[in-house]
Amino acid sequence: MSVFDSINETSNNAIDAGERYLKSSHEYYRLKIFQQLSVSLSLVFKTVIIAGLTVVGLTFVAIALAFFIGSMVDNYALGFVIVGALFFILAVLCFLLRKHINNLVVSNLSDKFFE
Structure with a gap:
């Protein structure tokens, strides 16, 4: 019966080790989610x-x-029109560079998220 007792003890130890692993993994992922959530919320808050x-x-x-x-x-209305045109040109430039801007934002956020 010593062999059966040894197998029983080994399987009980394996079960205990598995339960400890699951519990510690669960705690780790809870902490990781909390960390990512707090980093994301602070990033959004700072950005806003x-x-x-600005x-x-x-x-x-x-x-x-x-x-x-x-x-x-010598024409204030023309000054406002010129500044409005400058903003329009900036908007068109941002529209043309939107893919590059999106890639930059996604790469920066993924670096922070997958730390």
């Missing part, structure tokens, strides 16, 4: 804050530039 402040700053700079160009050409 920085983008909001938009406010860019608005003031655009208005100042429009008034400056308007005073240079």
Whole structure:
């Protein structure tokens, strides 16, 4: 009966080791999900804050530039039209480079996500 007892003990040890492995794997993945979620949320939060402040700053700079160009050409409306055209040109440029921008964003996010 010693052989059967040895097999029984070995199988019980294997079961215990398997249960410990599953428990530690479950805890690891919970921590990994929490880490990725917190990194993602902080990235979104920082991006929203920085983008909001940048938009406010860019608005003031655009208005100042429009008034400056308007005073240079002695027509404020033309200054605003020129600044609007500059923004339109930037929008078209961003549209043409959208695939490159998407690839850049995805590669940066994947580096952070799969750390």
